[in-house]
């Protein structure tokens with residue numbers, strides 16, 4: 001049988017590395033132990049023949065595809081359980097670990113929601129007694145759950161959910177009911193045929209009073225027969241853009257009774273006589289969503305890294321066209337347009353991975369604070385989780401599509417794996433908080449921060465620069481740090497612009513809600529810019545921090561990747577940078593000028609870096625005196641193919 005020979009072009013490209021591959025691998029895995037763990041799991045998986053498809057999934061029926069996914073899910077979960085039990089360091093809920101293992105089956109797993117939301121909800125919202133009863137069963141998959149919150153009529157507006165849970169003190173039970181068609185749960189993964197339990201989010205009623213949405217653990221199928229229990233209507237919602245084996249389903253209740261103890265009572269409680277005990281914050285019910293949003297940032301990075309790897313390899317081996325008559329067809333990797341498509345995908349996968357790790361650390365610190373009853377960091381972390389989930393999933397999905405397109409017709413094949421990766425990342429832009437809605441949530445936080453900044457109040461870390469502009473006159477020099485300061489200036493400008501927009505509409509007679517709506521496009525933009533500034537700054541600072549403990553060759557390349565990322569986004573947002581005309585930020589002097597302003601001139605280079613080892617560092621130099629912006633370009637290395 002012909003032995004698969006590695007493509008010579010690929011071998012030649014790999015021989016040109018200027019850094020130690022194992023060192024980079026360890027960096028990506030979070031250290032040598034992370035690489036060892038990952039390889040151990042991959043070695044376990046790669047040798048399981050049942051995980052390899054004889055027939056492409058696309059040629060299977062929906063039923064065969066689902067059964068195939070269930071089989072693979074069981075195998076992978078057994079590996080995960082064995083590995084978690086054997087290696088306490090393999091923490092299934094650190095970013096990406098659990099998702100990594102499940103995604104080795106290519107198609108999304110019908111037990112993704114069990115692992116990704118059902119178990120974490122028990123961790124985060126069940127009382128100690130309830131964890132005692134359910135956690136081990138869930139971790140060992142003796143019960144299989146999902147997270148049933150979204151309804152046919154409401155996904156974003158949680159306070160509008162219609163499913164009711166009414167307490168009956170005479171029997172010490174909650175009666176779950178779906179009063180309307182729109183109240184049917186719709187979307188929960190695994191609900192179609194897989195889950196026999198679920199977390200149900202419903203409006204809690206006791207003593208004729210509504211206390212808002214709370215979470216309940218509900219058995220919906222018989223543990224022996226797997227048939228729906230009496231009073232339960234459940235099934236599959238049908239075909240989707242992707243995620244075909246996620247087994248998304250619908251669920252309706254007809255006066256379905258559960259014991260009082262099945263209300264998750266870590267935060268709020270209902271006593272036997274029906275008295276309601278309020279939690280420290282009713283937003284703690286939303287805790288699982290914050291966890292998954294935090295995980296999505298790292299997993300969006302992971303999916304993008306897969307797509308970028310496919311595109312980079314294809315670009316090395318694909319030869320096409322003949323720019324010079326009689327010469328061999330060049331590798332498409334040598335076309336600057338191809339580099340412009342692929343290199344930003346590589347840089348972004350690193351940017352999002354490092355930002356996801358930073359966010360995970362912030363989330364871990366918050367959960368520790370919450371355990372101590374300290375909710376101070378909750379608002380900022382909610383705002384961060386919202387905008388980073390939105391931007392990371394959107395960037396990942398659009399760059400996955402860009403990688404696909406960079407591979408021509410072969411990128412359109414299912415065998416390229418781009419369609420599966422695209423389907424997975426497209427879903428994350430919507431689920432766990434729809435893109436626009438998440439950015440508007442962050443905007444809510446930014447509007448408050450802006451008011452505090454104007455009052456000179458010291459702000460939380462990620463918005464502190466809104467005040468510092470009032471004090472330190474930035475001595476902006478030609479460095480990446482200058483670009484980051486530029487992104488801060490753009491973010492502050494957009495926040496101010498949105499706040500002024502709300503004020504303008506209120507002054508013209510609108511109430512706050514209408515003024516907010518009228519300014520909402522600017523509010524979304526302000527959140528995008530705030531988030532981009534965070535990713536740029538975190539990426540750059542993480543690379544600087546890790547560079548100190550890595551070999552110089554690797555540090556150089558990673559530094560160039562982070563500079564490429566900064567340069568790319570300055571070019572992408574050059575309009576916003578042009579608009580920023582900055583004197584030390586004070587209330588009255590900070591203003592945006594229109595493009596037409598005679599004072600704003602710029603020699604922005606429109607070229608793009610020709611090769612990953614040569615980075616054009618764009619920096620913003622602001623001459624405070626004459627209020628002009630001069631973008632100067634400084635070529636770090638050879639051949640900048642672009643032209644102004």
Ligand SMILES: CCCCCCCC/C=C\CCCCC/C=C/C(=O)SCCNC(=O)CCNC(=O)[C@H](O)C(C)(C)COP(=O)(O)OP(=O)(O)OC[C@H]1O[C@@H](n2cnc3c(N)ncnc32)[C@H](O)[C@@H]1OP(=O)(O)O
Pocket residue numbers: 099112113115116117147149150155156157158159189283286287289290292295296299300303378379382424425428430431432433434437441444445
């Ligand atoms: C890339 C490939 C794959 C990646 C895989 C990911 C990782 C794998 C792990 C798990 C797999 C998961 C698979 C997921 C499948 C999908 C599941 C779902 O989609 S579950 C359903 C998700 N639904 C949502 O996210 C709903 C979104 N809506 C909301 O969150 C809320 O309705 C709202 C938009 C925030 C508005 O809520 P509400 O009206 O109550 O609030 P406001 O009035 O706007 O604000 C009130 C104050 O409350 C604060 N707030 C709101 N939410 C939170 C929160 N979560 N935490 C903390 N604080 C919160 C808000 O800031 C307001 O505060 P103030 O301004 O008043 O101080």
Ligand SMILES: Cc1cc2nc3c(=O)[nH]c(=O)nc-3n(C[C@H](O)[C@H](O)[C@H](O)COP(=O)(O)OP(=O)(O)OC[C@H]3O[C@@H](n4cnc5c(N)ncnc54)[C@H](O)[C@@H]3O)c2cc1C
Pocket residue numbers: 113146147148149150153154155156157186187188189243248427430431432433434435436437440
């Ligand atoms: C693949 C997939 C898997 C899912 N899995 C689950 C699951 O397991 N469990 C679960 O509970 N849910 C799940 N969901 C549902 C998901 O959480 C919702 O789809 C999501 O929250 C969006 O809600 P919606 O679908 O009602 O859209 P809507 O909220 O109706 O949004 C529609 C449009 O209205 C806009 N909009 C809505 N509100 C506002 C506002 N206040 N201001 C401005 N614009 C607004 C949005 O921006 C969007 O453009 C899943 C969804 C998908 C796609």
